Amino acid sequence: MTVIGTGYLGATHAAAMAELGHEVLGVDNNPAQLAALREGRTPFFEPGLEELLAKHVASGRLRFSDSYAEAADFADLHFICVGTPQRSGSYAADMSYVDSAFSAIAEASQRPALLVGKSTVPVGTAARLQELITRVSPAGDGMQLAWNPEFLREGFAVKDTLHPDRIVLGTESSETEQRLREVYARPIAEGTPVVVTDFPTAELVKTAANAFLATKISFINAMAEVCEAAGGDVTVLADAIGHDARIGRRFLNAGVGFGGGCLPKDIRAFMARAGEIGVDQAVTFLTEIDSINLRRRTGAVDAAGELLGGQVSGRRVAVLGAAFKPDSDDVRDSPALDIAAGLHVHGADVRVYDPKAMHRAALAYPALGYADSLDAAVDGAEVVLLLTEWAEFRALTPADLDGKVAGKAIFDGRNVLDPAQWREAGWTYRGVGR
Numbered sequence: 001m002t003v004i005g006t007g008y009l010g011a012t013h014a015a016a017m018a019e020l021g022h023e024v025l026g027v028d029n030n031p032a033q034l035a036a037l038r039e040g041r042t043p044f045f046e047p048g049l050e051e052l053l054a055k056h057v058a059s060g061r062l063r064f065s066d067s068y069a070e071a072a073d074f075a076d077l078h079f080i081c082v083g084t085p086q087r088s089g090s091y092a093a094d095m096s097y098v099d100s101a102f103s104a105i106a107e108a109s110q111r112p113a114l115l116v117g118k119s120t121v122p123v124g125t126a127a128r129l130q131e132l133i134t135r136v137s138p139a140g141d142g143m144q145l146a147w148n149p150e151f152l153r154e155g156f157a158v159k160d161t162l163h164p165d166r167i168v169l170g171t172e173s174s175e176t177e178q179r180l181r182e183v184y185a186r187p188i189a190e191g192t193p194v195v196v197t198d199f200p201t202a203e204l205v206k207t208a209a210n211a212f213l214a215t216k217i218s219f220i221n222a223m224a225e226v227c228e229a230a231g232g233d234v235t236v237l238a239d240a241i242g243h244d245a246r247i248g249r250r251f252l253n254a255g256v257g258f259g260g261g262c263l264p265k266d267i268r269a270f271m272a273r274a275g276e277i278g279v280d281q282a283v284t285f286l287t288e289i290d291s292i293n294l295r296r297r298t299g300a301v302d303a304a305g306e307l308l309g310g311q312v313s314g315r316r317v318a319v320l321g322a323a324f325k326p327d328s329d330d331v332r333d334s335p336a337l338d339i340a341a342g343l344h345v346h347g348a349d350v351r352v353y354d355p356k357a358m359h360r361a362a363l364a365y366p367a368l369g370y371a372d373s374l375d376a377a378v379d380g381a382e383v384v385l386l387l388t389e390w391a392e393f394r395a396l397t398p399a400d401l402d403g404k405v406a407g408k409a410i411f412d413g414r415n416v417l418d419p420a421q422w423r424e425a426g427w428t429y430r431g432v433g434r
């Protein structure tokens with residue numbers, strides 16, 4: 001098989017498919033990325049992925065190429081994992097990468113083949129692509145398409161791919177279903193549920209899952225706003241409502257909100273697509289989910305300003321975290337960097353430190369100040385902001401910072417520190433909704 005698009009999703013999928021016993025050719029059009037992958041190195045940080053990749057590159061079961069002709073010759077089963085970022089100036093997804101990857105592999109296919117979409121796409125895409133590939137391929141009607149959305153989380157990508165919660169197969173062909181069941185034989189044998197459905201439902205399962213997760217986070221962040229006004233503690237509230245199995249405690253961590261290459265752009269693409277198909281009212285609540293989320297970022301900038309006594313310009317601020325979540329170096333739509341940039345715009349002297357995302361952060365936000373260690377970031381800081389809950393930040397104690405900082409004020413943007421411990425040590429502690 002081939003895996004077309006070897007970014008966060010595709011590189012993981014390719015290595016995991018090799019681990020499941022398949023011969024895999026990864027295809028991408030980014031030469032630097034291919035060069036790293038060919039040497040068995042991941043171009044980004046994802047726990048456990050480099051080991052898996054290196055193992056299968058060394059065994060020869062996993063190779064990489066930039067050639068669609070080679071891909072079409074190599075296999076008649078192709079997983080498409082290219083990006084669907086937010087289009088600039090619009091909420092809609094930019095489908096140009098998906099369209100060009102499907103066209104290119106279809107045009108290169110001289111024999112019948114199965115193209116399996118894994119990218120997150122607006123509902124209606126698969127039906128459109130089925131028509132496109134049949135039209136442009138020399139193999140014509142021999143080109144089959146299935147939609148198999150991916151639910152992996154960064155930071156847990158290998159585990160989530162090898163042991164998924166469920167496998168969704170959008171296909172109405174029993175032959176295609178059987179073929180994909182063989183691809184995923186191992187997780188299926190381990191008991192992973194398989195949902196076989198039509199194209200629109202398969203596409204919508206993915207969109208709905210991310211909309212639900214975003215809603216859960218913004219719900220608890222809305223409760224955090226209420227707790228702040230009323231003097232409550234949202235972490236206790238989340239524990240208490242989470243004991244109800246119908247609600248569940250997971251994804252109820254209030255903080256500076258969701259970021260990354262998925263939830264923010266996926267809820268916006270969902271709103272855009274719903275508008276196109278005439279059901280915008282069904283998802284207008286997502287506008288509010290997005291607003292609550294973005295309000296947490298401006299709220300953090302305001303909180304830092306208050307901790308600095310209202311004067312931000314020229315003040316030294318330590319920002320702990322740049323990645324959108326721990327155990328990842330992904331800085332796409334990162335709340336931490338957005339907040340750091342907000343303070344920078346107000347004239348703060350910001351020093352950002354992240355254990356893995358420094359390089360990507362500096363590329364995305366070159367104007368920010370960076371420190372190459374936690375100690376360097378907090379040295380002389382008048383306020384410390386914990387914005388991504390890496391293990392080394394969660395473990396911080398006042399003793400680690402005393403004598404280094406210039407002001408004992410901390411904003412715990414992920415509610416991971418013990419407020420009593422910090423207050424007892426003479427710090428001004430501020431969390432989110434507690």
Ligand SMILES: NC(=O)c1ccc[n+]([C@@H]2O[C@H](COP(=O)([O-])OP(=O)(O)OC[C@H]3O[C@@H](n4cnc5c(N)ncnc54)[C@H](O)[C@@H]3O)[C@@H](O)[C@H]2O)c1
Pocket residue numbers: 004005006007008009010027028029030033081082083084085097100101118119120121150151152153154261262
């Ligand atoms: N990152 C995740 O955790 C995750 C999880 C589930 C689903 N998804 C979805 O998967 C898709 C990919 O996301 P990602 O995070 O891996 O993006 P990414 O930007 O990291 O990777 C996309 C890759 O596709 C390559 N590419 C673009 N056009 C190409 C073409 N025509 N031919 C070959 N390669 C091409 C790029 O060079 C890049 O390496 C998106 O639709 C995303 O929403 C992502």
Ligand SMILES: O=c1ccn([C@@H]2O[C@H](COP(=O)(O)OP(=O)(O)O[C@H]3O[C@H](CO)[C@@H](O)[C@H](O)[C@H]3O)[C@@H](O)[C@H]2O)c(=O)[nH]1
Pocket residue numbers: 120150151152153154155210213217250251252253254255256257258259260261262263266324325
């Ligand atoms: O209680 C919580 C849980 C998460 N987050 C934030 O939400 C964002 C997204 O986290 P997470 O969902 O764990 O990361 P992703 O890797 O973006 O994964 C999401 O997006 C992927 C791409 O579509 C899907 O495949 C996954 O199932 C879905 O969880 C991060 O900024 C987190 O800090 C919170 O603020 N509070």
